[in-house]
Amino acid sequence: MSEASHPTDGPVVAHHFETWEQHEESCTMGMWLFLAQEVMFFGGMFCCYAVYRYLYPEAWFEGSSALDWKVGAFNTSFLLLSSFTMAMGVYYNQTGRINKLFGVMGMLWATLFLGIIFVAVKLQFEWLPKYQEGVVPGTLWGPHGHHYGQLADFDGPGGQGALQLFFWLYFVMTGMHALHMLIGFGIIFWLMIKCLKGNFNEHSYLHILFFGLYWHFVDIVWIFLYPMFYLVNPPH
Amino acid sequence: MAERVIEHIKDFPERDYEAPEVHYLNWAGTVKSWLFTVDHKRIAILYLISISVFFLVGGLFAAIFRLELLTPEGDVLQADTYNKFFTLHGVVMIFFFLIPSVPATLGNFLIPLMIGARDVAFPRLNLLSWYIYIIGGTLAVILTFTGGVDTGWTFYSPLSTSYANTNVFLAVSAAFITGFSSILTGLNFLVTIHKMRAPGLTWFRLPLFIWAHYATSVIQILGTPVVAITLFLIGVERIWGVGIFDPGLGGDPILFQHLFWFYSHPAVYIMILPGMGVISEVMSCFSRNRVFGYEMIAFSSMGIAIIGFIVWGHHMFISGQSMYAGMVFSFLTMLVAVPSAIKIFNWTGTMYKGNVVWETPMIYAIGFMGLFAIGGGTGLYLGNMGLDVPLHDTYFVVSHFHYVMVGGMVMAYLCGLHFWWPKMTGKMYPRVAANISAIVIFVGFNFTFFPQFMLGWLGMPRRYHSYHPDFQVLNIFSTAGATVLGIGFMIPVFYFIWSIFKGKPAGSNPWGARGLEWEKCTSPPDPHNFKEIPIVTEEAYAYTGEETISV
């Protein structure tokens, strides 16, 4: 059942498709539908964010002030750069440059490298200090230390509970975003192996194209997350 | 394209009463060839077996608490145990039976056949979605044996997040994981319907079963991720003790209800729309008449999918939601009844001046119409904001829901199973036994749930293990009816299994039905479905009234 027909030239059409156009269009539509469900998945969290920000604007102001917008901006620029390298990877694939530095392989390495920097910076300079200074919503909540100690004094509307909601959404949303990046790293490794095996050429580019779409989607989520969390209290 | 033979589907192929020598069931017989199959027909069979098991499990839970409700005192079950049983009944029946029922079995089997394709667009993804379903199902089974869950299938916060001492985390994980199985099925179907149709099969030549699944898939893709993330938040909140939905910590439990019902109202259309697709096929076939108002039925499916997304607030009239929001939701709920009513009228119109043939699927289909009309009509009572206040959380709601879901969806599922069983297995079941069981189910169902309308109207609240002695007579009726219903459900299990081994060969088109799956496929179908991809030259349901039953 799983044999594929191998025309001498051109792309490989899976057995249940009649033509390559049908194969390509089906996969493309499937990918966009997958992204549509991803939008709804993140949409639930964005909805929670909107409700609580509307309910507790003071807590949002306070929480956002405690986040370092410079670290966020640094990470944003790295992620945008990785979107560019990924786009170049798609371009090189369609022009047939695969296992070269300025080819699909090099671009996958660059994307991976930039992505790892993003996650490493997030862990080291954002999540870890918050954990050490008690900015963990739930039973461990108890901000102290010179970065976050001032949060303990917040007694605006909603009090510490509202502040916890801010950080809870911060952790869940950036965490879910980072999880998507980690999954992306795994896919990059898989794509690199396929590169080395010679699976890609100018006729066979759907894998890289779709991973590019996925990666851009993950970037776009961050483009929303950055102002939503870091820039509520705009830097003066 | 050149090698395709141009064929007109209205020319009946010769009826071969012998089953084909090689077909999708017997071309390979190893366990591996089943568990790693990417054939949509085999995956449909895998789903059929798994959801039947869960239907049995969910039914057993119901049997036990119906026994408890025989007497006003709590004697068979303690209150805690009772809560677990009705919760597990809901979780199993909704997430593991109703949502996958028709799409994952009949939809999987028939969509490629009906549109003239060799498979769904993503065969491996299709298999993956079955495995995801099995993982979720395994968690549900583990849940049952590790203390269960007692929050109701709705997992309302703060009960689920702060107060329940049962295994809420495992329950929401099971539902979360199974959700992705549903999403992938929907994605697969949408692409298949868009891109895999045979030449000449334009949108308005598609069988209405396909339109119904198209609408269902849209809901699956847009709704399910929302409940997935909501259940995820419930699970994480429970583990870390943060209060995103807990009012004690500044969270908003109403927000949970909004997010939950944003999916879970459209989800009832995931459950019922494919059933309506089945009824359209069966009504047309056994009335020997083109379906009345084809376009209206197709558009009403899409209308239900779209309007269904904006009525969720009717579950929350007394939750503290704004009264003005309630008025809007109430109005929109009335509106969503319109496309459902259009379908009922059109099916009736199909029978009118048709040559109605009384075969088992038709008995189920007519039963569906009556029960769904009652279920849908009482939905209008409950969607009415003023009337919902006294009826909320009574047995009236329970009965309404079961009229739609059991009277509607389970009847439609059995209707489809009886209609396409000869196609799926190549064998005919004993029709007398099947007719008897259809009637037993219809009678048993009404005996079970009609008294519950009366109980609800009298004010008996749902979800209690004991009740006022005045309610006992009606509860005895209900439990007695449930026994009949249970027997009715068991009969098909026996004759279906019997028919696989001893049944008479069915022939490729025993009902004289129109459609690619009947006219261009053998029974059971070839592993590759068609010898040549058919070319379609006419509209669906081109019945002339002269088709004959040949079983």
Ligand SMILES: [Cu+2]
């Ligand atoms: Cu509803």
